[in-house]
Structure formats: structure tokens, C-alpha cells
Amino acid sequence: MTAGVRGAADGGSGPLLTAVGLELTFGRNPALRGANFTIEPGEMVAVLGPSGSGKSTLLHCLAGILVPTAGSVVFDGQEVSAMNDVRRSELRRTSFGFVFQFGQLIPELTALENVAMPLRLSGKRRRVAERQALEWLDRLGVGSVADQRPGEISGGQGQRTAIARALVAGPRVVFADEPTGALDSVQGDEVMTLLASVARETDAAVVLVTHEPRVAAYSDREVIVRDGRTDDQRANGERNL
Template identity: 55%
Template structure:
């Protein structure tokens, strides 16, 4: 067991730590005691089959959803005990989220979509739009600044979504199947842009994916099965791949 694994077993040194998470929707148990750590600057891939609880785990770790039981900590803060206002502050500043279909606001231009988190944080419109434009350029989407989501391709929309997630320079980005709706070339370009930028900034990334090629971009991989997180050693991953194909 290396130093990172030893820390992960206790949560020591983690940016975000989850222990014993349980979450049910009616009679369906999405998480059944899931535990995982995300360290500063780390790219962590969470893999698993459909219905294994991957998105629910991301929602709990990012404060979108509260777990029924268990603890999620960010620094010294227990997300389960925080008021909604503080959770919203974290999602506007410390956390960035990217979804499979971008979930951009259709009525807003790309520039205004990216500027929105800054405006919600209290920045004036002029500086917010200037910074938003800089981030669009950083992701190669400056030419789409005046377009609305319905006028852009999937790859362009996802680049705008990445810019929106990172414009506040968050401590952690949660990416839920960010390339799932894209072809392989666009997916590779989006992943390269996300991870290159995250590494430059020292931002941690929790990446939900079912694609082994996308997971290969990560520093570390874990997999979810029946709502429980398992360490993803090479032999375990190989057996899991065989099980899925079978």
C-alpha cells in the first residue's frame, strides 16, 4: 500500500472525503456504504456499469444531493450539516460541475453562460464578461461567444460548459460523463482541454465514466459496483471488464 492509499483509507490529507455514503430513491439503493477520497490536484476516475451509483456519488460529493447516511467533508466542513446557502456558495466557487449534455442555459449566449457563476458570486457584469471571454478562448471556443446552445455542436457546447465550470478557478471539478454525448475525436479534444487546464491550475477532477479509454487519462481509478466503491487494481479491472462483456 503506497502513501496515497494509506491516506485514502482514513481520509487524511484529502481535499474531499466521503465515508459510508448511503442514498436511496424509493426502494432503490443507489449507494450502499460508498467511501472515496479526492486529493488536491488529482484526476480520479470513477467507473462502473449503468445503475452502479456513479452519478449519485458525484451528486453527493459535490453537494448537489445530500446522502441519507454517511459523511462528506470538504476541508473541515461536513457537507451534510451545511445550510443550503453555504452549499450553493461552494458550488459557485470551490466546486465546478460538468454534465454529459453540458446543461447550458438555452436562452443565454455562450459568453453569458460562462459569466453566470461570476455574476452570482457578485462580480460586476463588465469584468465577468471579460473573464468569461478569456476562458472561452482558453478552451478554443471564443468564436462561439455570441451563440446560444442550440446553435453550437455538441463539442462546442461542452467546451463552453468546461469554461463555465472552471471560470471561478475552483478547487475541484466534478465531471459526469463529459464526453458521453460526443464522438471519439470530440471527446478526446474535450478531455485533453479539461485535464490540461486542471493540471495547470492544480484543480482536482472527479471524472465519472464508463469508457476505459477516458478513464486512462486519470491518475487513479476506482470502480463502483452495487453502490460500493472498490479499489481499481489492474487485475480487478480486468476481471470487471470480462464480467461486463460476459
């Protein structure tokens, strides 16, 4: 089930995305308390922890959706946490891809139009964008639902479509927040196998937030979040092999 250890184990060129000493407080409630994180190209890292531990908040800081109160997030030598809203939005559009628990596909658009959307937002012509989108839908085994809307397809097909949308623009980091949470175990295994395989082929790093050990088993290593603090299992000499 495990995708196979990549990144540092394969002599990678060093971290692609790093966070050091992240702190974030909502009102009087601290969500992150000195959290650290690092991931290399082609590596899949599972972020685990109980509900309310801060794992999704950590993902949002890494992706530039939230700005930490203290600490820094650095992507490919650029400090994300110091960027303005426009620059962080551009980074999410061009270098990051996202897969969420319920897909978050636009219900009024077909699967093809949903997958083409990131390319259209980047200025590609419709015909070119939709050709690339169809290639990704075919690659993920859902080309047959290209003309259907999200409400007309199964949960598994919807998540495959969401993965195609996340990967169509060639992101360097994919953020997957509970990507199998709305699926049964069979569909979940299919989605994780596809995500791990395609990420490995494209050398994209994958930050996988989950509370399920079965899903985490697809990763190369785990980072445990407890009370806003991180425990990197690689640092402790424990790895998923």
C-alpha cells in the same frame, strides 16, 4: 493519453474531498451502501461502473446536491453532509465546478453569457465577469463562438464552453458527469485533453464519472462502483500510469 499521476504521488498535502461510509436509499431501493471516496488537489479520479451502479449518485453526494442517509462528506475540513441547503448551494457556486453530458448551457444566453453566469451570481459586475469569461473561452479555443447561442455551435464547442463555465470561478473541485457522452471519439479526446490539462494547471481536483475505459484512461486512478459499493483501485495497488 493519461494525464499523469499527481496528488499523493507528487507529495500532496492530503485529501481535499473525502467521503466515508455513504449510504443513500430512494424509497426501498439502496443507491449507495457504504461507499468511500477520496481525492487530492490536482488529482483526476475516474468513477466507473455500469448503469444503475450508483456512480452518479456518489457524485451528487460528493457535490452536496444530495444528502446521504448515513456517512459523511468532508471538503477542506468542512462537513458538507452536515451543511444546510443555503451553505451547500454557496459551496457549489464558489468552490465546485460542473460539466455534464449535454453541457446544460442556457439556450437563451450566448456562450459568453453562459460562462460569465457563475461570476455574475457571485456578485461580479457584468463587464468584469464577461472579460474573464472571454479569457477562458479563448483559452479553450472557442473564443470565436462567444456571441453565439448553444444551438448555433457544435457539440464539441458546447462542451468546451461548459468546461470554461466550470472553471471560470476558480473551483477547487470539478465534477464531470459523462462529459464526452454526447460526443464522437475525436471530440471526446479533445475535450478530455483540455479538461485534464487545465485542471492540472489550476491544481483543481476532478471527479470524472464515466462508463468508457477510453475516457477513464485520462485519470490518475479509478474508483469502481458496483451495487452502491466502491472499490478504490489505488488501495489495491493498481494505478493508471
